[in-house]
Amino acid sequence: MTGSSPVSPADRAPPPADRMDGGFATVWAAGAVLALVTLLALVAHLAAATSGRHRAEAAADLGALAAAAHAVDGESVACAHAERVARRMEARLVSCRLHGWDARVEMTVTPSPALPTASVAHGRARAGPAAQ
DSSP: OTTOOOOOGGGSOOOOGGGOOTTHHHHHHHHHHHHHHHHHHHHHHHHHHHHHHHHHHHHHHHHHHHHHHTGGGOHHHHHHHHHHHHHHTTOEEEEEEEETTEEEEEEEEOOOTTOTTOOOEEEEEEEOOOOO
16 A cells, blocks of 8 residues: 555545435434423423322311311310321321311322422312211
8 A cells, every 4th residue: 555645534525415414313302302301391290299189188088087087076186186197198287177067177288309399289178977
């Protein structure tokens, strides 16, 4: 290979027109990944909100049932049972009232620290004897 000189970049033939994408595929892939990550974040946020609402409603339902079961013992004892249910379900008892034999309970559940933008979920329930 004596006498042959190396080929300079200027002497090389340009690539065919169909192979010149100019980085478009990279930009498109980055945009697609961004869209997927945004969609996944939205779905996770909605799932956390729905889960929190269900947890708050379940805690309120069980708290109202516990309070109604002890309504004969007075409001303070009945609401103490609702508070116990709230603690076990990792909820917070906001209000507990007895209206006759009916117990009305409201609870809140704080969202997971993994999703700090999710808001507090509220649940309300009423329990008592069935109407005749």
